[in-house]
Amino acid sequence: MSKRIDVHNLNVYYGDFLAVNDVSMTVEPRSITAFIGPSGCGKSTFLRTLNRMHEVIPGGRVEGQVLLDDEDLYAPGVDPVAVRRTVGMVFQRPNPFPTMSIGDNVVAGLRLNGVKDKKVLAEKTEQSLRGANLWNEVKDRLDKPGAGLSGGQQQRLCIARAIAVSPDVLLMDEPCSALDPISTLAIEDLMLELKKDYTIVIVTHNMQQAARVADRTAFFNLEATGKPGMLVEMNDTQKMFSNPDQRATEDYISGRFG
Structure with missing residues (x-):
């Protein structure tokens, strides 16, 4: 598990509109990488290119390379569905399947992949819920609807569902924006635990997070509304928040704009 991501000269389009311009970066394995920046600068759009979710949107396409341990995710013949199994995604708002129980939510992806063995499914349910630090809270009500959980629990259920299919990378698009501070702390603690096994990339508007x-x-950042987003700077978090190389980064982090 846990793979390195190398992005080379990636341009992201919606039809003819260039949404994100010429991004190159490396995301190290077993680490957490955060994308920050003002609304509309392409953070979430770029995040979705890392597991080929962007092309689900009509007109969505990319130019450039996304390498997962040297394998080009956009090479001819690569199955986008297989990519999304390898690179899991957790969205901004918790989205458990409303008609499914807690247990069925966790193993929905496994069932989709043809796993039918009840013992295997039961073991994976417990393992994934423990991995999402949710098992002790729900182990006695696995047959109850997932939608009946609190917001923070629902988000951890979605994380359990994402890790149940054993991905190498976890993408999280503002995973705490709809949560209260206590639930946010639980998700942050969970991220720090999960990075021992996964490569994690998050989009966040929360500088402290x-x-x-x-x-x-x-x-x-972006030059103006209607212009493409671009990567201004990437560095170790401590340096970014104490001594960034670019003035625009310092202005954003200190709250002078955005």
Whole structure:
């Protein structure tokens, strides 16, 4: 598990509109990388290119390379569905499947992949819920609806569902924006635990969150509304928040704009 991501000269389009311009970066394995920047600068769009979710959007396409341990995710013949198994995603708002129980939510991806053995599914349910630090809270009500959990529990359920299929990378698009501070802390603690086994990339508008959990931070910006987003700077988080190389990064982090 846990793979390195190398992005080379990636341009991301919606139809003819260039949304993100010429991004190159490396994301190290077993680490947390945070994307920060003002709204509309392409952070989430770029994040979705890392597991080929961007092309689900009509007109969505990319130019350039995304390498996962030297394998080009956009090479001809690569199955996007297989990519999304390898690179899991947790979205901004918790989205457990409303008609499914807690247990069924966790193993939905495994069942989709053809796993039918009840013992295997039961073991994976417990393992994934323990991995998401949720097992003790739900072990006695696995047959109850996932939608009946609190917001923070639902988000951890979605993380359990994502890790149940044994991905190498976890992408998280503002995973705490809809949560209260206590639930946010639980998710942050979980991220720090999960990075022992996974490569994690998060988008966040919370500067303190990036400073608390990320090993490296990337700052995205755009020149003006309607212009493409771009990567301004990427570095170790401590340096980014104490002595960034670019004035725009310092202005954003200190709250002078954005």
